Each structure stands twice: as structure tokens, then as C-alpha cells.
Amino acid sequence: MTENLQRSPLHQDHLTLGARLVPFAGWEMPVQYSGLMAEHHAVRQTVGVFDISHMGQVIVSGPGAAAFLNHALTNDISRLAPGHGHYTLLLNDHGGVIDDLIAYRTGESEFFLVINAARITEDWAQLTTLHAAAPVDAALVELANLSPACAGLAIQGPKSRAVFATLFGPDATYPEKNTVISCDTPEGLMWLCGTGYTGEDGFEFFMPAPTASDWFQRTVTAVQAEGGLPCGLGARDTLRLEMGYPLNGNDLSPDHTPLQAGLGFFVALNKEHFIGQNALLQEKTAGLTRKLTGFRMTGTAPPPRPHYPVLSAEGQPLGEICSGTLSPTLQYGIGMAYLPPTHTTPGTPLQIEIRGKTYPAEVTKKPFHRPQ
Amino acid sequence: MTTVLNHLRYRPSHEWIEPGKPIAAVGITDHAQAELTDIVFVDLPAIGRQVKAGDPVAVVESVKAASDIYAPVSGEIVGVNEALNGNPGLINTDPFTEGWIFQIAPSNPTEPDTLLDAEAYRAHIA
Secondary structure: OOOOOEEOOOHHHHHHOOOEEEEEOOEEEEEEOOOHHHHHHHHHHOOEEEEOOOOEEEEEEOOOHHHHHHHHEOOOHHHOOOOEEEEEEEEOOOOOEEEEEEEEEEEOOEEEEEEOHHHHHHHHHHHHHHHHHOOOOHHHOEEEEOHHHEEEEEEEOOOHHHHHHHHHOOOOOOOOOOEEEEEEEOOEEEEEEOOOOOOOOEEEEEEEHHHHHHHHHHHHHHHHHOOOEEEOHHHHHHHHHHOOOOOEOOOEOOOOOOOOOOOHHHOOOOOOOOOOHHHHHHHHHHOOOOEEEEEEEOOOOOOOOOOOEEEEOOOOEEEEEEEEEEOOOOOOEEEEEEEOHHHOOOOOEEEEEEOOEEEEEEEOOOOOOOOO | OOOOOOOOEEOOOOEEEOOOOOOEEEEEOHHHHHHHOOEEEEEOOOOOOEEOOOOEEEEEEEOOOEEEEEOOOOEEEEEEOOHHHHOOOHHHHOOOOOOOOEEEEEOOOOHHHHOEOHHHHHHHHO
């Protein structure tokens, strides 16, 4: 294993549970414990717990925090009531995606951002640069990067509420979808968030790193009592892809805009101003040249994987796969690729080239799977 | 513990082959299938293909990764396990019998004997 990978505060717990560890986004993280398929089905049918300590956390606070974030991020943060969160994007001046993140309003003038592990450095650079350029009075906004001090767990699946009750007591308030509850404990701040990356009911839970191992062990016990499993990044990837959720680095990058990625719902194009707005307005006027498009394999085929060429039915090259996998729930290959608008209508036949052979596929609507 | 069968010969890349046979079955070891986890697709070689020892000839895929399977010896591919097309998980459940991948007619009948024996392979994966 490469020397300079960061380790989760749960590293020893993962080894004890027999996890297989792999490099991911500069971290050494569990790709699976008992097996990807079993872990995937556990989340769809009962419940799973994921270590998400690699993810980053930033607090933006002060009387100018809302105005600052509305300038930096695409969604309209003024519409976010305290105690709520939403999905949003951090763009560069060209409208390209630096990161996708969840912004939670933890108070009238305090926001908690959860950002991707692989983008912590870039996000922090962009936020501090914008802060220094002071679109709002810099003294009115305070930025803090909590990433190294925070650990995180994601509990996902239909039995998440039962796990929550075991951990916090039957009378504790469950964080409903897209809400956040922050708690000041003797060990430090904790955040309970009604969000996830699997499409199932569930919550994410961020806590001080020194307390993480204890919380993880209690959570694993509670999850197992509900028939669930500790789950690795392998299942996290197949679960998110069945929902058509983009993965930063695969499906989102500075080379693509949120409009191309089909994330226009999270871009308040008509708010006063935000970084990347002009580029997006121009792109909207000119029309999209590429769109992140879902497809499914229609016959027996190897699992589609990133970078495999996508061709039209006639064999004309159209693009390459960004994310692809065999869907454990659907039992056929699914994936996403940036394709020209001529090939984005559901039912349009495609071909995927795998090791020099082509296999039939067709454009399909996202999500690929709808949880019950 | 993973199973290693005494009567087979092994390539360090985790293929097994039957020694002393004009037509020898080839598969992957119990250790390899456990490492790969749930196998969801197998790309079988073309029958009649002439291969050299070490050539990638088949691909075994889990959800997470595609892994090349190498010819343990030189020869001609003379058969493939069609059952894997419908049930690739046979490699997980029965890697040494039902889960064989292809048959090869070794150009040199004694070449399989030059590979690792069971004892050496056990040491290799220890």
C-alpha cells in the first residue's frame, strides 16, 4: 500500500472487521468487508453503515455567510431555512464543476458544508480566494476547515430509523430528509444529517475523530442487530450509480458544467450572481452540446466500466463511459456518459465497445432503480 | 483456509492446470476466486486459438474489476466452459471442477510439470 495515504480514525476497526482496504481519493479506505454484493443488498433490504471519514467539512459563519455562499455556490442558499440542507455546486469561472456538496444551514448565519475527499484542497483554495476577493465584507465571514478533526458515518437503508433509535434512544429526533441537527456534546460538535448517497432512507453522522471508533462499534452492532452489514466503498459506488447520482472525478469535472450533468435543478440561474453564472447563461442560450446520459446494456455483456467507448447503433463514436457497473439490484449493466443531444432520448440504441468487441445498449432514464 | 489441490500445477498468477494430459483443463484457484469475490462475467477465448505461455486468454470480471487470465502453458485452445456464460458464479462455488474456464492442448506435454506444484503454490499464497 502506498506510503502517503491518509488513514481513517476507524482504520483499526476496519482491519478487525476483515475489510479489504484500497486507495481512494488519497485515503486508504475499505472497499468491502464481507462482499460487495451482500453489502449492496443489505442497504437495499435492511441497513448498512459506511465510514465516510474521508469526506471534508467546512463551516462558514458570520453575518455575511449567506451572501458569501450565494456568491460561491450555485443553489439559492437564501431559500434554505435553518435546520435544512441542499445539494449544490462549487464552480470555476467557466462554469466547470470544482465540487458538488451538501450545504446545511445550522443557524441563521452558520453553514456546514460536506465536501468530497478528493476536492478538499481545491474547494478550500476556491473558498479562501473568493473570501479574500471579498464580494461581501470579508470581516463578516469566517471560514473554518474542520476536515482533519471530523469523522463520519453514513447509515443507509430501510432499517436506518431502528438503528438511530438504538444509538440515540427512542425519543431522539430523527433527522428527516434534507434536515440537519447539530449537537454540542462534551466531546465536541456532532452533526446528524438526513442525507445519503444510496437513494434509501438514512442519515449521515459527523463527529469528533477521537470519538469515532466508539460510535462506529456501537453502530455496527446496531446495524447487525437489524440484519445489516458494515459496507465499503464498492457498494457505495454501485448504490449511488443505480440512483444516477454523479461521482466527482468520474461524472463531474472542471471540463463539464452542471447543466451538461443534468443538475440544472441545483443551479439558481436567475439569482443575483454566482461564480460561473455567465458561462452557464451563455451555454443555456447556445444549447447544450453534451448531456450526461444514462444507458443500460440490453444483452449479455461484460460490466460496462469507465472509459469504454460509446458508439451509435451505426458505429459512430459518441463519447466514453464516465461511470459504469453491473447493477446488483437490476442484474444488468448500467452507466452514464456525456453524449450529444441526438443520442439522449430514452430507447435510443447505442453500442458499448469492450476489449475490441461491441455490445448493444440503449439510452435509459435515471434513476436506473427506484427504491421502494 | 483456501483449498489447493495436490494433483494440479499452478502458475504464480493463480491459474491451475491438469498435468500429464493431452487436453488439460485450466481454471483459477480457490485463493484467486476469493480475492476476486463475486464473479459476474467471463470472457472466454476462441476455440482453435494458438497461445503462448503467459498470454492473456480470458477475462474474469467481478463488479469491481476485470482480471486477465493467462495461459499457463503454450498450446491450442480446444474447449471452453460454456456453462460460465449463464452461471459465471461457478468459478466462486467450484473453482477446480465445475468452474474450469478453458481446455488447452499443450504443445509440449511436459510443460505443465515445470509449473508450481501444490506445495510451492501454498507457499506462494501464504
